[in-house]
Structure formats: structure tokens, C-alpha cells
Amino acid sequence: MNRERTPDKAAAFKRVLLRAGFWVLVIALTFYAIFPFYYALISSFKPSSALFEVSALPTALDFSNYRTLFAQPTFSRSIFNSALVAVLVVLLALLLGLAAAYALGRVRFRGRGMVMVVVLGVSMFPQIAVLSGLFEVIRWLGIYNTPWSLVLSYSIFTLPFTVWVMTTFIRQLPNELEEAAIMDGATPWVTLTRVFLPLMVPAMVTTGLLAFIAAWNEFLFALTFVLTNEQRTVPVAIAMISGNSQFELPWGVLMAASVVVTVPLVVLVMIFQRRIVSGLTAGAVKG
Amino acid sequence: MADVRLQQVKKEFGGNLIIKGVDLEIKNGEFAVLVGPSGCGKSTLLRLIAGLESISDGELHIGGQLVNDLPPRERGVGMVFQSYALYPHMTVFDNIAFGLKLAGQDKEAVRQRVMETAKILQLDELMGRKPKQLSGGQRQRVAIGRAIARESDILLMDEPLSNLDAALRVRMRVEIARLHKLLGSTMIYVTHDQTEAMTLADKIVVLNAGHIEQAGSPRELFERPANTFVAGFIGSPKMNFFDVEVSTSDEQGVQIQGKGISAIRLPFASTGGTSRLTLGIRPEHMQLTPSNDQHSFTVSNIEYLGNEIYVYLLPPDGTSNLDMNFPVCRAPAGNELAIGDKVAVSFSVEHAHLFDGDGQALPRPGVTAIEC
Amino acid sequence: MGKASLLTSERRNRSARGTQVRRERVRSAWLFLSPLLVGLLVVAGWPLLRTLWFSFTDANLTQLDQAQWIGVENYLYYQDGAFYGVLADPDWWNSVYNTLFFTVITVSLEVVVGVIVALILNANFKGRVWVRAAILIPWAIPTVVSAQMWLWMFNDQFGIINYLLMGVGIISEPLAWTASSSLSMWAVIIVDVWKATPFVALLVLAAMQMLPSDCYEAAKVDGIHPMRVFFRVTLPLITPALLVAIIFRVLDALRVFDLVYVLTSNSSSTMTMSVYARQQLVEFQDVGYGSAASTILFVVISLIAVVYLYLGRRQLGISS
Numbered sequence: 001m002n003r004e005r006t007p008d009k010a011a012a013f014k015r016v017l018l019r020a021g022f023w024v025l026v027i028a029l030t031f032y033a034i035f036p037f038y039y040a041l042i043s044s045f046k047p048s049s050a051l052f053e054v055s056a057l058p059t060a061l062d063f064s065n066y067r068t069l070f071a072q073p074t075f076s077r078s079i080f081n082s083a084l085v086a087v088l089v090v091l092l093a094l095l096l097g098l099a100a101a102y103a104l105g106r107v108r109f110r111g112r113g114m115v116m117v118v119v120l121g122v123s124m125f126p127q128i129a130v131l132s133g134l135f136e137v138i139r140w141l142g143i144y145n146t147p148w149s150l151v152l153s154y155s156i157f158t159l160p161f162t163v164w165v166m167t168t169f170i171r172q173l174p175n176e177l178e179e180a181a182i183m184d185g186a187t188p189w190v191t192l193t194r195v196f197l198p199l200m201v202p203a204m205v206t207t208g209l210l211a212f213i214a215a216w217n218e219f220l221f222a223l224t225f226v227l228t229n230e231q232r233t234v235p236v237a238i239a240m241i242s243g244n245s246q247f248e249l250p251w252g253v254l255m256a257a258s259v260v261v262t263v264p265l266v267v268l269v270m271i272f273q274r275r276i277v278s279g280l281t282a283g284a285v286k287g
Numbered sequence: 288m289a290d291v292r293l294q295q296v297k298k299e300f301g302g303n304l305i306i307k308g309v310d311l312e313i314k315n316g317e318f319a320v321l322v323g324p325s326g327c328g329k330s331t332l333l334r335l336i337a338g339l340e341s342i343s344d345g346e347l348h349i350g351g352q353l354v355n356d357l358p359p360r361e362r363g364v365g366m367v368f369q370s371y372a373l374y375p376h377m378t379v380f381d382n383i384a385f386g387l388k389l390a391g392q393d394k395e396a397v398r399q400r401v402m403e404t405a406k407i408l409q410l411d412e413l414m415g416r417k418p419k420q421l422s423g424g425q426r427q428r429v430a431i432g433r434a435i436a437r438e439s440d441i442l443l444m445d446e447p448l449s450n451l452d453a454a455l456r457v458r459m460r461v462e463i464a465r466l467h468k469l470l471g472s473t474m475i476y477v478t479h480d481q482t483e484a485m486t487l488a489d490k491i492v493v494l495n496a497g498h499i500e501q502a503g504s505p506r507e508l509f510e511r512p513a514n515t516f517v518a519g520f521i522g523s524p525k526m527n528f529f530d531v532e533v534s535t536s537d538e539q540g541v542q543i544q545g546k547g548i549s550a551i552r553l554p555f556a557s558t559g560g561t562s563r564l565t566l567g568i569r570p571e572h573m574q575l576t577p578s579n580d581q582h583s584f585t586v587s588n589i590e591y592l593g594n595e596i597y598v599y600l601l602p603p604d605g606t607s608n609l610d611m612n613f614p615v616c617r618a619p620a621g622n623e624l625a626i627g628d629k630v631a632v633s634f635s636v637e638h639a640h641l642f643d644g645d646g647q648a649l650p651r652p653g654v655t656a657i658e659c
Numbered sequence: 660m661g662k663a664s665l666l667t668s669e670r671r672n673r674s675a676r677g678t679q680v681r682r683e684r685v686r687s688a689w690l691f692l693s694p695l696l697v698g699l700l701v702v703a704g705w706p707l708l709r710t711l712w713f714s715f716t717d718a719n720l721t722q723l724d725q726a727q728w729i730g731v732e733n734y735l736y737y738q739d740g741a742f743y744g745v746l747a748d749p750d751w752w753n754s755v756y757n758t759l760f761f762t763v764i765t766v767s768l769e770v771v772v773g774v775i776v777a778l779i780l781n782a783n784f785k786g787r788v789w790v791r792a793a794i795l796i797p798w799a800i801p802t803v804v805s806a807q808m809w810l811w812m813f814n815d816q817f818g819i820i821n822y823l824l825m826g827v828g829i830i831s832e833p834l835a836w837t838a839s840s841s842l843s844m845w846a847v848i849i850v851d852v853w854k855a856t857p858f859v860a861l862l863v864l865a866a867m868q869m870l871p872s873d874c875y876e877a878a879k880v881d882g883i884h885p886m887r888v889f890f891r892v893t894l895p896l897i898t899p900a901l902l903v904a905i906i907f908r909v910l911d912a913l914r915v916f917d918l919v920y921v922l923t924s925n926s927s928s929t930m931t932m933s934v935y936a937r938q939q940l941v942e943f944q945d946v947g948y949g950s951a952a953s954t955i956l957f958v959v960i961s962l963i964a965v966v967y968l969y970l971g972r973r974q975l976g977i978s979s
């Protein structure tokens with residue numbers, strides 16, 4: 001680009017303008033993406049008196065909102081619930097997903113296409129369509145108002161997704177590797193656990209992260225299958241924070257809670273963005 | 288005993304017959320090399336023997352036992368893959384030990400056997416490394432180690448050296464020959480490399496489009512090719528073919544003549560019933576002498592190879608033979624020929640091959656050369 | 660002779676099923692799949708059937724087991740000169756309209772903005788990785804939390820949006836973004852576009868990064884205008900990825916619940932099909948009626964998905 005032969009002034013000017021325009025776009029984009037989070041962050045550090053003086057810049061560093069937040073025992077409890085549910089969901093999805101991915105990705109058998117379509121179909125289910133039926137199942141299993149109800153119900157979106165992405169990943173492993181294992185006398189189970197599993201760790205980290213985020217963020221099932229404050233997950237807890245009336249919403253505490261819930265995700269995104277992107281796009285762009 | 292016998296073995300993929308009824312016998316301890324053009328089914332045949340593909344029809348016997356339905360681990364075969372297919376997450380030791388552990392041997396026995404294998408392949412120093420940390424040649428040796436560790440009677444190798452550079456390929460070739468002597472196992476080896484085939488094989492099997500064209504010792508195939516396919520496939524540059532006409536034939540031999548080929552009597556008993564035959568002469572068996580005859584060849588191109596030259600010839604009427612391949616002749620590098628020279632071709636009769644209209648070699652009675 | 664050929668045909672039959680290894684692999688494949696299939700049956704298949712069944716009953720949330728079959732009354736029935744049932748409920752049709760409006764607008768905006776964002780991220784500039792991480796944040800934030808953050812920004816008295824707009828002079832009075840019936844749908848749309856665009860952008864970006872660079876260089880050498888290059892070269896090549904992104908977004912938008920619920924609760928000007936169905940199911944405890952609404956939503960989504968999958972089967976790689 002900078003190897004133009006004749007430094008034509010108008011062209012050079014145009015280039016500078018283009019360049020500047022591009023950077024304005026980049027900055028606008030970044031600003032647009034992170035402003036709500038940033039604004040929640042600075043609001044959460046304002047004492048309630050300062051909250052109603054609108055300002056886009058940080059004006060205070062006051063922790064009272066956070067103290068109020070963690071003084072409520074149910075909030076810490078709901079963070080624990082969310083983490084517990086998300087971790088269990090991830091483990092379950094990875095376990096079932098890996099086994100299924102091996103079957104779907106590496107073995108040719110009649111009915112495979114059918115299973116793939118079913119898996120994809122379930123991932124498109126509107127959650128509301130299973131709500132009443134699932135409610136009945138959960139009551140019948142006796143897990144209503146426990147984290148287990150969420151571990152079970154979240155499988156409806158984590159399982160198809162995990163299977164789909166891991167199948168894409170496991171297909172990329174070379175065929176000869178599996179044949180070498182067969183020559184070594186490995187059964188499918190041994191091949192899966194001792195040859196593929198170690199090689200699938202990166203893919204499992206990726207899918208696990210995505211499943212974790214999905215489970216951490218879920219709202220409809222958590223709102224419906226859990227009744228009491230002690231069993232709630234964070235999204236429901238946050239949706240339920242309210243003052244005595246519309247005008248008395250404790251905005252500072254609400255923003256503090258939002259920040260607390262979001263920070264782990266932001267950290268995950270920063271550390272694993274490459275993996276997250278590859279996982280998000282693996283199922284869709286391939287093939 | 289680990290002889291391998293195939294009887295009318297067939298393999299089809301989705302209705303396409305890829306292996307079209309192969310009969311083959313490989314004796315215990317023999318080194319058999321499969322050659323043939325790309326896509327002719329060499330890998331498929333090897334995988335059928337390994338048990339990685341199911342046999343559609345026919346019988347496969349190993350050591351006298353019908354093994355069509357046995358899984359690979361019960362056939363007593365080891366396999367070296369072209370891409371090596373080492374387990375990337377395991378050390379060299381674990382790669383070699385994996386099969387032994389799965390066979391249920393105890394820890395000490397496994398360790399001992401792995402160490403023996405490592406010694407044979409000079410891998411002792413590398414036992415703790417992962418495949419990523421190895422050179423191509425070392426990976427190749429680990430792959431072989433993995434295949435021989437279980438003391439399989441039969442070793443299958445699919446183009447094992449094709450990923451190595453030329454110098455390393457020669458070294459590994461020698462190494463494989465040494466291993467074969469040392470282990471005494473039956474080897475079935477696929478390659479595209481003529482030198483590998485000629486130097487390693489006790490028996491070369493030439494495959495073409497899913498069937499065997501000829502199987503025999505390297506010398507047999509080179510000196511007595513059964514048909515034009517084998518004749519053209521073995522040897523480099525490939526054999527020259529000329530269309531010739533039979534003028535007379537009797538028990539003494541066949542008198543032939545063709546464009547640029549003056550009348551000559553060859554010691555073949557019959558003409559196979561046709562008057563049009565194909566004469567085959569290898570490039571190294573043709574002598575060129577300057578000539579002014581209007582029926583002589585013209586030198587169209589010369590390639591200099593250092594120790595020798597390849598001389599490409601244009602037939603007398605300017606057209607090439609049926610393959611559109613110009614005849615080529617190998618000559619000493621000091622030769623004074625130049626492009627455009629007219630040359631006459633001569634050869635000694637014991638190096639001439641005659642093929643009938645179907646490309647099958649004419650039988651050759653045990654008669655010595657007759658000059659005419 | 661007869662015996663020999665018999666043997667061969669018998670062997671052929673045996674081999675048609677493959678070697679022992681193959682049979683073992685197929686058996687294991689089904690074994691490995693079984694937990695997944697059982698899981699999907701418990702959380703998806705069976706509940707869906709039950710929802711379908713409930714939609715033909717008068718089931719009530721507190722006494723699910725006493726549901727009585729009432730035929731299609733939940734959907735539509737005629738009595739005393741008037742129609743009743745979901746299909747005769749103006750609120751339902753309002754929620755259908757809202758859902759479709761929301762879907763069309765958000766997905767269109769997300770596709771346009773997403774492609775622009777992908778183009779920006781596809782350029783080579785310093786700090787690109789950080790910008791990419793930044794746009795992942797809206798995607799990663801829980802919907803409920805982003806709804807709360809935007810609620811605060813939308814706040815009519817103390818919200819920064821009104822403050823800025825008034826500061827610049829675009830508006831003279833604070834707007835009631837989430838409470839006003841004309842603005843609240845747009846508030847929902849703004850937040851959804853903010854949250855879902857990164858997903859579209861990342862899919863498109865991934866597709867862009869797989870494009871061959873030589874045709875771009877050729878176009879550059881030929882001096883073709885970048886706009887033309889985009890519409891003639893880039894757009895056709897990223898269409899498959901775009902179609903995938905669109906189907907995912909459309910299906911998500913059609914079933915939208917949490918964003919609407921938290922931003923505007925059960926307000927009728929933003930009520931979507933999912934919100935309507937849940938209100939019937941949980942708040943009014945009318946499982947039969949709510950299930951009928953859910954079933955209709957399911958049918959609509961399935962139809963769209965099937966048509967779309969059929970048209971774009973190859974892009975999703977199911978056939979492979």
C-alpha cells in the first residue's frame with residue numbers, strides 16, 4: 001500500500017481519510033459493544049446518592065452496592081447454584097456428547113443421518129413447547145425446585161449442540177489413527193477412551209465453555225422449575241431484584257449484581273476467545 | 288507358519304468391483320511387493336488382508352486358516368501406514384507398547400518386548416519423546432516398531448517410505464531389507480518406487496485395474512514379462528514398443544519387419560495366429576549406429592543424465608507408434624550423437640520381446656540367439 | 660457344483676454385513692448413542708408429546724393428572740355466536756404479529772450490521788484480537804443481565820440514553836423507552852441487535868477467512884472498485900454461512916422469551932408467542948390452553964426449519 005510510485009497528493013489525502021474513517025468505525029464498534037457493560041460497571045461503583053446524576057465517566061469508587069448485594073444470603077447462594085448447575089450440565093453434556101460424537105462422526109451405519117437430523121431438530125425446539133411436558137416429568141421424578149431439574153432440562157439445548165460440534169471435531173481426526181488402533185487390537189471403547197479422548201481435549205474445552213455459558217445464562221426453565229429463593233440461579237435472582245415500586249428499583253445493587261455475574265464470562269471470553277469462536281463456527285461453517 | 292493365500296478374492300464398494308478376483312500365494316517369510324498404477328487397488332488389497340475392509344467374495348487363508356471373518360488382531364498381522372498414524376499424545380514407548388498392553392501382557396513383559404523392539408530399530412534414545420519431536424525417519428521407525436512389537440507373522444506396509452526424502456528412503460530401504468532377514472516374517476509391501484520393488488522383493492505382484500497382471504521374481508518380470516502391461520510397467524525408462532509384421536514363421540523362429548526395423552528372425556515358436564505383432568525392446572538394449580538409409584530413425588531429443596544419455600527417436604515416417612511415445616534409447620554419455628542425426632536401431636535377439644495382438648507375450652522356446 | 664455356489668452365496672450374505680470389526684463398531688455406535696437418545700427422549704421427545712396431549716385437554720397446572728380430553732376446544736370452538744380458543748384470541752394474534760415483526764426487523768438488522776462488523780474484523784489492523792474479544796462480550800452476557808443493563812440505560816429519568824439524546828437536542832422530553840407502547844418494541848429490538856449481532860458477525864467472519872485470497876488480489880490488480888468486489892465476489896461466497904446464521908437467528912427470534920419478559924414483562928405491546936404461552940401456562944395455570952399456544956408455535960417453527968433445511972440442506976452439511 002505504501003509502495004505507490006507517484007505520491008499524488010489528492011490520492012494520499014483520500015487514503016488518510018479512508019484510514020481515519022476506518023479507525024472511527026473500529027472505535028465506534030468497540031464502544032457500542034462494551035458500553036453497556038462499562039456503564040453498568042461505573043454505575044455499580046456509585047453510592048446511591050450519586051446514581052441519579054447521569055454521567056458517562058466514572059465519578060466514584062464506592063463499594064456499598066456490592067456490600068449490600070453480598071449481605072443478602074440468597075444472592076451468594078444463587079451464584080453457587082448457577083455454578084453447580086452449569087458445571088454438572090457441562091460434565092453431562094461432554095460425557096454423552098463425546099460418546100455420541102464418536103458414533104456419529106466415525107462409524108458408518110444405517111440410521112446415522114436420521115439421528116443427526118433428530119439432534120439438529122431438537123436444537124431448534126422452542127423451549128416453551130416442552131415446558132408443560134417437562135414440568136410433569138420433573139414433578140414425577142421428584143426433582144421440582146432442585147438444581148437437578150435444571151441439569152436435566154438444560155440438556156435439551158446443551159446436548160444437541162455439544163454432539164453437533166464434537167462430531168465436527170472428531171471427524172477431523174485422521175482415519176489411519178483409528179485403523180492403527182484397530183490393528184493394535186483396540187475395541188471401539190478403548191479407541192474412544194485412550195486414543196480419541198486425549199486428542200479431543202481441546203474440542204471438549206471449547207464445547208464445554210459454550211455449554212457452560214449457555215447454562216449460566218438460561219432463564220425460562222430456571223424461572224419455571226425452581227420456586228424458592230434458596231434454589232434460584234443468578235439470572236432469575238437478578239430478574240427478581242426489585243424495590244417496593246417501579247421507581248424504587250435499587251439500580252446500584254442491580255448493576256453490581258450484573259457486573260458480578262458478567263465478570264467471570266468476560267474473563268472466560270478474554271482467555272478463550274479463539275476457542276469460543278472456533279466452537280461457535282464449527283458446526284455451521286464446515287461442510 | 289504364515290503363508291498368505293488369496294482365492295478369487297473380490298471387493299466391491301457400492302456396486303463397483305474394485306478387486307476383481309485375485310488369486311495369489313505368498314509363502315512364509317517371503318517378501319512380496321505390490322505395484323501398479325494409482326487407483327488399481329493395491330491399498331485395498333492390503334487392507335483386505337489386514338482385515339480393515341471386509342472381503343466381498345472369495346477366500347483369504349493365513350497359515351492355512353480361513354480368516355475372512357477374523358478381526359485384525361486375530362489374524363497375526365501388523366501394519367505400517369503411509370502417514371505413520373502414530374498416536375500423537377503418546378510417547379514412543381507407549382506407541383509401541385499400546386498393542387502389547389491391549390493384548391493383556393503384564394507390565395514387565397511389555398517393557399521387555401518394547402525395549403527389544405527399540406534395540407532392533409535403534410530407538411532406545413527416543414523412548415520418552417512424543418511423535419511431534421521426531422524426524423520423519425524416526426517416526427517411520429516407530430511406526431515399524433509398533434507393527435513388529437507384537438511379533439506378528441505378517442507385516443503389511445502401504446508405501447511406508449513415500450513421505451521421506453530421497454536419501455533417507457535409500458537408508459530405510461536397506462533397513463527394511465535387514466529387518467526382513469532378521470525377523471523372517473512374511474512381508475507384503477506396496478510401493479510406487481521401482482527400485483524399492485526390484486531390490487526388496489522376492490516376489491513382485493503387478494496389479495492393474497483390480498486384477499493381477501503377473502506375479503513373479505523381479506528377474507522374471509523384467510526378463511520375461513507376461514504382457515505389454517507388465518513389460519511397460521517394470522523398468523525405467525519404459526520398454527519401447529514397435530508395430531511389426533510377420534513375414535515368415537516356422538519352428539526355427541519368426542521373421543519380422545517393421546518401420547525402421549529391418550527384417551530379423553527371432554527365436555519364437557509361434558506367432559499366436561496373427562501377422563501383426565508388437566516388438567518390445569528395453570531402452571538399454573538398443574544400439575544406435577549412424578545410417579543414411581531412408582528407413583532409419585531420426586534423433587529428436589537428447590537428455591543428458593551425467594553417466595548416460597537418453598536418446599529420443601522419431602520413426603522414419605515421422606509419426607510415433609501407437610502410444611504416441613517416442614522410442615527412447617539409453618546410451619553411454621560419451622556418445623557423439625546430435626539432434627537430427629539419422630540412426631539405425633539394432634538389438635540382440637535375446638533381448639527382444641514379442642507380444643500378440645492382445646498384448647500377451649509369445650512363448651519363447653529355450654533356443655539361443657540366431658543371427659540372420 | 661451346486662454345493663460350491665451355495666457356499667459362496669452364503670459367504671456373500673455374511674460379508675454383506677461386514678467384517679466382525681465392522682459389526683462390532685456398529686454395535687458400539689448404537690451403544691454409545693443410547694445415553695444421548697434416552698436423554699433426548701426424556702427432555703425433548705416425551706415432553707413434546709405430553710404438551711401436544713395437554714393441548715387437547717383442560718389440564719390445570721395444579722392438577723395435571725386430572726386432565727380431561729376436550730378435543731380442539733383450546734384451539735378453536737364456536738359457542739353462542741362467538742369463537743373461542745387460542746386462534747380466536749386477539750391477544751394471541753397480537754403476539755404473533757409482535758413476534759414476526761420482531762423477527763423480521765432484528766434478523767435483517769443483525770445480518771446487515773453483522774456483515775459490516777465482519778468486514779471490519781476481516782481487515783488487518785493492530786488490536787484486531789481485542790476488538791473481536793470486545794464484540795464477544797454482548798454475546799456472552801446473560802440475556803437477563805443485558806436486559807437489566809439496558810433497562811438502566813433506558814431509564815426515563817436517570818438513563819444515559821435520554822440524557823445524551825436531550826444533551827444533543829434530538830429530543831426535548833425524556834422518552835419512556837420501555838413503558839411506552841410505541842417505543843418498547845424498539846427498545847427490545849435495540850437490545851437484541853446489540854446482543855445477537857456478534858454471533859452473525861463471527862459466523863460470517865469465519866466464512867470470510869476461508870475465502871481464497873488470490874481472487875481478491877486479482878481484483879485489486881484489475882482495479883475493480885471494492886464495493887463491486889464485495890457484491891460480486893465476497894457476498895456470493897459467504898452466502899452459505901450467512902444462510903446458516905440467518906436460520907439460527909430466525910429460530911432464536913421466533914422463540915424469544917427472556918429479553919422481552921425482563922425488559923417489558925407481560926406488556927401487550929411487546930408480548931411474543933413464547934411470553935403469551937408462558938403466561939397462560941404458568942401465570943394463569945391453564946396448561947391446556949397454554950399448551951395449545953406452545954404447540955402452534957412449535958408447528959410454525961418446525962415448518963420454517965423444515966423448509967429452510969430442505970432448501971439449504973447442503974450448506975448445513977447434513978447430507979455429508
Ligand SMILES: Nc1ncnc2c1ncn2[C@@H]1O[C@H](COP(=O)(O)OP(=O)(O)OP(=O)(O)O)[C@@H](O)[C@H]1O
Pocket residue numbers: 300301305323324325326327328329330331332
Ligand atoms: N472406501 C472406499 N469406498 C469407495 N471406493 C473406494 C474406497 N476405497 C478405495 N476405493 C476405490 O478403489 C480403488 C482402488 O483404491 P486403492 O486405494 O486401493 O488404490 P491404490 O492402488 O492404493 O492407489 P494409490 O497408488 O494411489 O495409493 C480406487 O478407485 C478408489 O477410488
Ligand SMILES: [Mg+2]
Pocket residue numbers: 329330331445
Ligand atoms: Mg494406496
